[in-house]
Amino acid sequence: MSLPQSVVSPPATPVVDAAAFLAQAAQHIGARRVLTQPADTAAFQQDWRGRYQGQALAVLQPGNTAEVAAVVALCAAHGVAVVPQGGNTGLTGGAVALPGRPAVLLNLSRLNRIRTVDPANNTLTAEAGCVLATVREAAASAGRQFPLLLGSVGSCQVGGLVSTNAGGTGVLRYGNMRQLVLGLEVVLPDGQVWNGLRALRKDNAGYDLKQLFIGAEGTLGVITAAVLALHPPLRQSASAGVGLASVQAAVDLLRLLQDHLGERIEAFEILSRSQVHLVQTQVPGLCSPLAASHPYLLLVEVAAPDAGWDAGAALEAALGHALEAGLAEDAALATDLAKAQRLWDLRHHISEANKRAGFTVSNDTSVPVGRLPEFIAQVTAQLEGEVPGITVCHAGHIGDGNIHVIGVLAREVYATPEACEAAAAQVNRIVHEASVALGGSISAEHGIGLMHVARLERSKPALDLALMRQLKAAFDPAGVMNPGKIFRE
Incomplete structure (x- = not known):
């Protein structure tokens, strides 16, 4: 099978009457939801790390799927690029509008409803602008849990999490976001709405189209809602900090704990001595649980839904074996929830600490x-x-x-x-x-x-890149969806 190296031709830069275009956008979403003044748009135009400065014509804030569809159709008709944006917590500049081509930032924060929670089916349907913390709270209120957790839990949003196939600390047990998404609602590049909000775990009726949008970074369409998989609540959990001499010791310890605890390992995270030092010096109140410094600090959490299991005793016993085997230099069990939270705060404040340093x-x-x-x-x-x-x-x-x-x-x-x-x-x-x-x-x-656009080109086989470009061309022949991301503009 032979495919061309590029099937996405850079479109000619359209000439757009910005004032007329934005007036039409305002008819769909309301004038006060069309932000054009620098004081209003500055926080949206720059990425979280401050490395990229966007140049969008405006920030548009639709309030529902119909408004998103209307705006996207308008953009397609005028050749204006659409850059979807959620909580703007991404780390690779994926939600910034490139200069040189008319573009709008489509901020989805107003699509923030939890549409349904179905405890019997273990599913929750959330709109793209729902903050992760809100999703987790809604699941907990229904006696379930949504296991995805990362440092930006209070600001990252469902649409961005799906679009980047986010991971976090629970991948070892639950998988990436891809494994937690059962269905999607997506506005396609021409403004059509694809309703794939099926809450099924088994569906072999043709291609699994939702998978194409997960991790696509908004280059194939705008995710407006998702059906998310829930899990039973964890009634027993325990956390510990473990001092290690090397990365090899961590790899060996993982196998030992898996042998003793199986799939009850909720998280298994490592911090180098240099990273622990930066967090302790840059974020007041945080410190290692261990008395001495070690080349590596391992944070481990075990958990289970069965109330009869003693998580603390099980973790303590397993770490005892690790100490006896010489895999661990020291270990400290968090004896209550507050200490466990402080332990994991070390991990979740890494980005903040490094940015300050x-x-x-x-x-x-x-x-x-x-x-x-x-x-x-x-x-x-x-x-x-x-x-x-x-x-x-x-x-x-x-x-x-x-x-x-x-x-x-x-x-x-x-x-x-x-x-x-x-x-x-x-x-x-x-x-x-x-x-x-x-x-x-x-x-x-x-x-x-x-x-990482240039690095992707260097690291992926030519056929991989050609297939991805062909998908992009099939969904977005005009190249209006988040141009310059994944592929060069």
């Missing part, structure tokens, strides 16, 4: 779990040897092979944006080349966005 280059690579020790050793030595003024940190989901290699660049060394960007390119090249060489991916959960 300096210019941050955070990679989102994954490799097979067994190759993690080799990967971490290789990239750490290379980064520390080749990039002056860098603090190398490791943090993340060691249980699923997704450790974030983070370079925090000293502001006194990298004083200009140009110096920061040059160093970031060097850091990314080192980390991505090592990951791909070990059978890994350059993006495990954050997506491609603007940041």
Whole structure:
């Protein structure tokens, strides 16, 4: 099978009468939902890390699916690009409007209703603008749980989580967002509404179309609602901090705990000594649960829905075996919920701490779990040897092979944006080349966005890229949906 290298031709830049176009948009969503003044749009135009500055004609704030469809159809008719945006917490610039082409930011925060909760079917239908914390609260109110959890729980939104196939700390047990989505409602690039809100776990009636939109970063359509899979509530849980000498010890400890605890492992996260230090110094009130410093701090949580199981005793016994086997140097069990929360606050404040400490280059690579020790050793030595003024940190989901290699660049060394960007390119090249060489991916959960377009081209086989471009052309022949993300504009 032979496919062309590119089937998406960059469209000619249309000439748009901005005032007339926005007046038409206002007829669909109301004039006060069309934001054009810099004071009103500034927070939407810049990405969370402050690396990308967008140049959208306006920020549009539709309030329901019908309004989204009307706006998208209007944009298609005028050749105006549509950049979907949720909580603007993404880390790769995926919700920023590129300069050079008329575009609008379609902010979905007003689509914030929980439409239905069905405890019997273990499902919840939420609109794209629902904040993750709201979804989790709605599930808990119905005696269920939605297990996805990440640091931006109070601001990230369902549409963005689906569009980036978000991961978080529970992937080891529950999978990525893809495994938690049963159905979708999507506005297509021409304004049609595809209703795929089916709450089925078994449906082999043709292609599973929803999978194409999960992780597509808004390049194939605008997600407006999702049917999410719920799970039984966890009635017993326990957390601990474990001091480790190496990444290899963490890999070995994972296997030991899996042998003892099976699928009750809720989360298994690692922080390097350098990362623990940055969190402790940048976020007041947070500290390691261990008396001494160790090369790595492992955070582990076990949980189960059965009330008769003693999570604390089971975790304590398993960690006892780890200490006896020499896999762990020290361990501290969180004896109550407050201590467990403080323990996990170390993990959830990493992005905030690193942003305060300096210019941050955070990679989102994954490799097979067994190759993690080799990967971490290789990239750490290379980064520390080749990039002056860098603090190398490791943090993340060691249980699923997704450790974030983070370079925090000293502001006194990298004083200009140009110096920061040059160093970031060097850091990314080192980390991505090592990951791909070990059978890994350059993006495990954050997506491609603007940041990794060129690296995707270098890391993916030509046929993979050709197939993806053909999908893009089939859904969006005019190229209006989030241009410049995943593929070059």
